Amino acid sequence: MKTVIIGSGNLATHLSMALLRAGIPVCEVFSPTKAHAQELAEKQGARALDSLRDVSADADIVIISVKDDAIESVVAGLEHVNNDAIFIHTAGSVPLSVLSEKRKNAAVLYPLQTFSKTKELDFSIIPCFIEATNQRALGIVKEMAEKISNRVQIADSAVRRKIHLAAVFACNMANHCYYLAEKILEEEGLDFDIMLPIIKETAEKVETLSPRKAQTGPMVRNDITVMNAQKALLSDLLMIRLYELMAESIHKSCTNR
Amino acid sequence: MKTVIIGSGNLATHLSMALLRAGIPVCEVFSPTKAHAQELAEKQGARALDSLRDVSADADIVIISVKDDAIESVVAGLEHVNNDAIFIHTAGSVPLSVLSEKRKNAAVLYPLQTFSKTKELDFSIIPCFIEATNQRALGIVKEMAEKISNRVQIADSAVRRKIHLAAVFACNMANHCYYLAEKILEEEGLDFDIMLPIIKETAEKVETLSPRKAQTGPMVRNDITVMNAQKALLSDLLMIRLYELMAESIHKSCTNR
Numbered sequence: 001m002k003t004v005i006i007g008s009g010n011l012a013t014h015l016s017m018a019l020l021r022a023g024i025p026v027c028e029v030f031s032p033t034k035a036h037a038q039e040l041a042e043k044q045g046a047r048a049l050d051s052l053r054d055v056s057a058d059a060d061i062v063i064i065s066v067k068d069d070a071i072e073s074v075v076a077g078l079e080h081v082n083n084d085a086i087f088i089h090t091a092g093s094v095p096l097s098v099l100s101e102k103r104k105n106a107a108v109l110y111p112l113q114t115f116s117k118t119k120e121l122d123f124s125i126i127p128c129f130i131e132a133t134n135q136r137a138l139g140i141v142k143e144m145a146e147k148i149s150n151r152v153q154i155a156d157s158a159v160r161r162k163i164h165l166a167a168v169f170a171c172n173m174a175n176h177c178y179y180l181a182e183k184i185l186e187e188e189g190l191d192f193d194i195m196l197p198i199i200k201e202t203a204e205k206v207e208t209l210s211p212r213k214a215q216t217g218p219m220v221r222n223d224i225t226v227m228n229a230q231k232a233l234l235s236d237l238l239m240i241r242l243y244e245l246m247a248e249s250i251h252k253s254c255t256n257r
Numbered sequence: 258m259k260t261v262i263i264g265s266g267n268l269a270t271h272l273s274m275a276l277l278r279a280g281i282p283v284c285e286v287f288s289p290t291k292a293h294a295q296e297l298a299e300k301q302g303a304r305a306l307d308s309l310r311d312v313s314a315d316a317d318i319v320i321i322s323v324k325d326d327a328i329e330s331v332v333a334g335l336e337h338v339n340n341d342a343i344f345i346h347t348a349g350s351v352p353l354s355v356l357s358e359k360r361k362n363a364a365v366l367y368p369l370q371t372f373s374k375t376k377e378l379d380f381s382i383i384p385c386f387i388e389a390t391n392q393r394a395l396g397i398v399k400e401m402a403e404k405i406s407n408r409v410q411i412a413d414s415a416v417r418r419k420i421h422l423a424a425v426f427a428c429n430m431a432n433h434c435y436y437l438a439e440k441i442l443e444e445e446g447l448d449f450d451i452m453l454p455i456i457k458e459t460a461e462k463v464e465t466l467s468p469r470k471a472q473t474g475p476m477v478r479n480d481i482t483v484m485n486a487q488k489a490l491l492s493d494l495l496m497i498r499l500y501e502l503m504a505e506s507i508h509k510s511c512t513n514r
Binding site: 226239 | 267324325326350369370371372373375376378382383384408410416418419420421422423424425426427428429430431432433434435436437438439441442444445447449451452453454455456457458459460461462463464465466467468469471472473474475476477478480482483486487490491495496498499500502503505506507509510
């Protein structure tokens, strides 16, 4: 199978390296920035491309791992690729139809994880959500996904975008809470490192306890005295509004636990 | 040294068990609920008390680990304890003065962690913040803290309450983001378990990368299309407001990174 990857970002890098380790090397890497294509292509022993027209017309699998709003134009730029090729995108919030409107064989492989280029990851534990326009495409994307992950599940576009939404809460918003903590500590000249044990423990707790039951602190207890004192320590209006909204939402979530 | 603990909640339990392992058993455990006092006292080989008047008048160290707003009344109920005893509280947001107004030897030992009774913890890595009214009390609380933790730091009441505020963001609010993710998944009949790898990775990332640099997702990119589509999936008004406020705050935090 001749496999091509379009994109060289965090996800494209981790995914293609996991595929390589699983015995599925990509033979072409595209990025509009040649140096980026080259960097990943070197690791793969693949050709680096900076023009979509140079993607082999006889490719069997084309993995599109680019920004959400760039997927459509990538598909348009790959019209020369043979009609039997399977086009796969990796985005949480993009429906399969963005591919299937143009391609007979379309599929999605969405790995639910946050990727940084500099940090190694065990791909085998990453939940991967797949779907496809037909049985052949589904079979191929399933086989591919199961070679790199032990947690492959079928999910249609509507379910997948809910999963992505949940991830925005559990990952992006949680990380932003870390950021705001860092900001508060910085003002006191304190190192963010002191937060690492409580961050780790908070994340580990929900492995065995539901987040509702794991909740602690002044907001669950609706401890108005502490909360007013804490709000008075904040000068940033956005942080005050966030504090108030979080207090309201936490209290509401915990009143019936 | 005759050590007494007032309280039998999560923190009181973990702290006293860490002290026991470090060779500092408590000899009396107080809780207004006798059964709670007994449960912890049994583990300690200590006496269980449900009346403050029964606390030994010749105690050397009295650790008060109760809800913030109960500390004052506990101190008032222990007037019979000798004047040389050192009174220590363990709260993040309560100033030392709540003790020192009534007691000559007052101190604080604040362990920065979220405690659940059912989950074992390595106390040695928990950052502990201490302060005291005088050198003798500081020496004793420092020695005690250093027997159970490798990360003991002096912090006055003003700094400590900032640390507690930061913890509310990094722990309570982050946990609430997990909860909201769980809620979204529940509506789709999906298991919260699928979020665990991304939650773990998000927490681990900030061990080596600042939260500002670790941030990913549609809010950093200010991807209006994805964000509007995601908001349209939410029906709970509080969640929509939280989503909007988080989007604003994340975008603001990342524009200059």
